[in-house]
Amino acid sequence: xxxxxxxxxxxxxxxxxxxxxxxxxxxxxxxxxxxxxxxxxxxxxxxxxxxxxxxxxxxxxxxxxxxxxxxxxxxxxxxxxxxxxxxxxxxxxxxxxxxxxxxxxxxxxxxxxxxxxxxxxxxxxxxxxxxxxxxxxxxxxxxxxxxxxxxxxxxxxxxxxxxxxxxxxxxxxxxxxxxxxxxxxxxxxxxxxxxxxxxxxxxxxxxxxxxxxxxxxxxxxxxxxxxxxxxxxxxxxxxxxxxxxxxxxxxxxxxxxxxxxxxxxxxxxxxxxxxxxxxxxxxxxxxxxxxxxxxxxxxxxxxxxxxxxxxxxxxxxxxxxxxxxxxxxxxxxxxxxxxxxxxxxxxxxxxxxxxxxxxxxxxxxxxxxxxxxxxxxxxxxxxxxxxxxxxxxxxxxxxxxxxxxxxxxxxxxxxxxxxxxxxxxxxxxxxxxxxxxxxxxxxxxxxxxxxxxxxxxxxxxxxxxxxxxxxxxxxxxxxxxxxxxxx
Amino acid sequence: xxxxxxxxxxxxxxxxxxxxxxxxxxxxxxxxxxxxxxxxxxxxxxxxxxxxxxxxxxxxxxxxxxxxxxxxxxxxxxxxxxxxxxxxxxxxxxxxxxxxxxxxxxxxxxxxxxxxxxxxxxxxxxxxxxxxxxxxxxxxxxxxxxxxxxxxxxxxxxxxxxx
Numbered sequence: 296x297x298x299x300x301x302x303x304x305x306x307x308x309x310x311x312x313x314x315x316x317x318x319x320x321x322x323x324x325x326x327x328x329x330x331x332x333x334x335x336x337x338x339x340x341x342x343x344x345x346x347x348x349x350x351x352x353x354x355x356x357x358x359x360x361x362x363x364x365x366x367x368x369x370x371x372x373x374x375x376x377x378x379x380x381x382x383x384x385x386x387x388x389x390x391x392x393x394x395x396x397x398x399x400x401x402x403x404x405x406x407x408x409x410x411x412x413x414x415x416x417x418x419x420x421x422x423x424x425x426x427x428x429x430x431x432x433x434x435x436x437x438x439x440x441x442x443x444x445x446x447x448x449x450x451x452x453x454x455x456x457x458x459x460x461x462x463x464x465x466x467x468x469x470x471x472x473x474x475x476x477x478x479x480x481x482x483x484x485x486x487x488x489x490x491x492x493x494x495x496x497x498x499x500x501x502x503x504x505x506x507x508x509x510x511x512x513x514x515x516x517x518x519x520x521x522x523x524x525x526x527x528x529x530x531x532x533x534x535x536x537x538x539x540x541x542x543x544x545x546x547x548x549x550x551x552x553x554x555x556x557x558x559x560x561x562x563x564x565x566x567x568x569x570x571x572x573x574x575x576x577x578x579x580x581x582x583x584x585x586x587x588x589x590x591x592x593x594x595x596x597x598x599x600x601x602x603x604x605x606x607x608x609x610x611x612x613x614x615x616x617x618x619x620x621x622x623x624x625x626x627x628x629x630x631x632x633x634x635x636x637x638x639x640x641x642x643x644x645x646x647x648x649x650x651x652x653x654x655x656x657x658x659x660x661x662x663x664x665x666x667x668x669x670x671x672x673x674x675x676x677x678x679x680x681x682x683x684x685x686x687x688x689x690x691x692x693x694x695x696x697x698x699x700x701x702x703x704x705x706x707x708x709x710x711x712x713x714x715x716x717x718x719x720x721x722x723x724x725x726x727x728x729x730x731x732x733x734x735x736x737x738x739x740x741x742x743x744x745x746x747x748x749x750x751x752x753x754x755x756x757x758x759x760x761x762x763x764x765x766x767x768x769x770x771x772x773x774x775x776x777x778x779x780x781x782x
Numbered sequence: 783x784x785x786x787x788x789x790x791x792x793x794x795x796x797x798x799x800x801x802x803x804x805x806x807x808x809x810x811x812x813x814x815x816x817x818x819x820x821x822x823x824x825x826x827x828x829x830x831x832x833x834x835x836x837x838x839x840x841x842x843x844x845x846x847x848x849x850x851x852x853x854x855x856x857x858x859x860x861x862x863x864x865x866x867x868x869x870x871x872x873x874x875x876x877x878x879x880x881x882x883x884x885x886x887x888x889x890x891x892x893x894x895x896x897x898x899x900x901x902x903x904x905x906x907x908x909x910x911x912x913x914x915x916x917x918x919x920x921x922x923x924x925x926x927x928x929x930x931x932x933x934x935x936x937x938x939x940x941x942x943x944x945x
Contacts, residue, residue, distance in 0.1 A: 416883060417879060417880060417883050417895065418914075420883075420891070420895040421879075421895045421898045421899050421902070422899070424895060424896055424899035425899050425902070425903050426903060429902075429903045429904070431932070431935075432906075432907060432932055432934065432935030433907065433910060433935075435907045435920075435925075435928040435932060435935050435936075436907050436910050436911055436914075436916055436918070437911070437916050437918055437919050437920070438919050438920065439916075439919075440916070
């Protein structure tokens with residue numbers, strides 16, 4: 296049936312409902328001695344709930360605007376709505392959603408109002424619990440849904456749900472061939488420690504065929520990558536879940552020990568990428584650089600004030616990504632390098648918002664290393680905590696130890712999580728902690744190419760894809776966060 | 783609960799959309815932020831909830847009762863009850879969710895929204911349109927562009943009904 300819709304309904308509805316709900320309240324006070332016009336009562340009945348909701352929506356809207364003050368898109372939505380309310384000349388209300396089910400004409404306004412309300416508040420709540428893949432598809436439902444799903448406030452809400460949803464935890468893996476110039480990335484689910492599913496190939500975002508790729512770090516579903524075009528390295532920020540990407544400039548100073556971390560800065564509502572350079576010789580340490588995604592360029596921040604040698608791993612030439620925990624980047628620094636008897640190390644922190652250095656102590660027994668020079672130490676992020684890991688190589692195998700700092704910054708809270716004795720493995724790194732406390736580890740094999748994965752208790756059922764070994768893997772939370780909208 | 787400190791239980795009447803009346807202890811409705819404020823500020827003894835179908839209201843009251851009885855020892859039982867609670871046809875679940883959102887029963891709202899999300903996550907675009915009664919406002923050109931770019935969005939679960 297054809298539904299007649301007055302173009303000014305959007306203005307009238309809230310006023311009408313306000314008046315009517317006042318009438319309703321008065322009626323309540325008079326204990327309903329008077330019988331009102333049945334039509335009006337019907338309208339009042341249907342509008343009554345909405346007035347509260349409209350109010351609370353307005354409040355919420357204000358709140359969310361305050362929270363994401365720089366979220367232009369969100370402001371746009373609001374100003375669009377305001378404009379619409381003022382002029383009411385737009386041909387289609389922003390929350391277009393005509394009922395396709397049968398309803399009688401006098402109820403149309405009511406349904407309209409209900410739908411408006413439904414779309415705004417509950418849609419936000421329901422949709423923010425859906426997987427990224429579904430949401431990318433639901434953008435095709437209507438303009439309103441497209442706007443909602445693209446809204447930065449919604450994306451943050453979605454992220455906070457996704458972080459607690461085991462099904463949104465994925466492992467992004469890259470493989471490349473040591474013989475051919477070819478690379479391949481795909482993701483698999485981490486929702487169970489034993490079962491691997493949802494393997495899917497991900498497209499590389501650049502328009503040339505990359506010969507190789509290095510994953511440097513990730514945060515909130517965004518990956519910072521180096522992609523090789525022949526021997527030239529392009530830097531990218533990539534969201535593999537939405538397949539959006541953005542090319543980033545090269546840092547000014549690069550060496551083979553450059554390592555990176557990415558973190559979200561709440562105060563500026565921006566992501567920052569920090570680059571530090573470790574090297575064996577003090578004097579050759581390059582300046583550190585930081586890139587704020589909104590500005591899109593690297594800024595020199597000098598060296599670590601003490602000038603101490605930074606190491607992600609002492610003897611492993613591959614640097615570990617910086618651990619982003621508690622609003623700060625972290626890496627490992629040594630008091631003295633390679634003096635066997637009095638060796639010690641500590642964690643350097645660098646806060647993302649005001650860029651201040653700090654130190655976090657480790658227990659003496661944690662950084663015990665042998666004289667062989669083959670042991671490895673490193674830190675990373677695990678379950679929202681800083682973790683410290685050491686691989687001690689000895690005759691007949693290696694011993695891997697993992698510690699976590701349960702209370703951030705509290706030295707006494709370092710807790711030994713697990714010890715694994717193994718043969719034939721080296722360079723073991725923790726990647727992810729499952730809900731049941733098991734830990735996913737990536738391991739190198741002596742004198743062999745690539746990485747294998749296992750859990751702290753046994754094998755991890757990951758079957759190799761195109762090539763036999765994995766180059767690298769990162770655990771991440773699938774998100775809608777766009778690398779593009781951050782400018 | 784707070785209101786029964788005098789020992790005497792206060793009674794409250796909720797009136798559903800079809801004028802059906804539900805009499806229950808005031809302490810039960812305090813789980814709803816909206817009703818709590820109404821009861822505390824305006825001291826009403828009867829609250830009309832015209833937008834909520836009686837059928838929906840029955841379900842919600844059932845939940846309020848169960849939730850009020852929740853203790854550490856019957857947690858499992860309550861979890862099972864919650865599972866059964868949302869095991870209704872989708873349309874009814876949506877009615878409940880809208881009502882719970884209006885009444886501001888926060889824990890239940892989270893649970894209902896998650897239940898709806900679980901039901902629609904594999905649905906196709908067409909099915910979602912029907913479920914939420916949304917008509918596409920894209921131009922035919924945009925529409926066919928979507929179908930070309932994300933064909934999988936239109937190939938999902940086409941079932942727009944209940945289960």
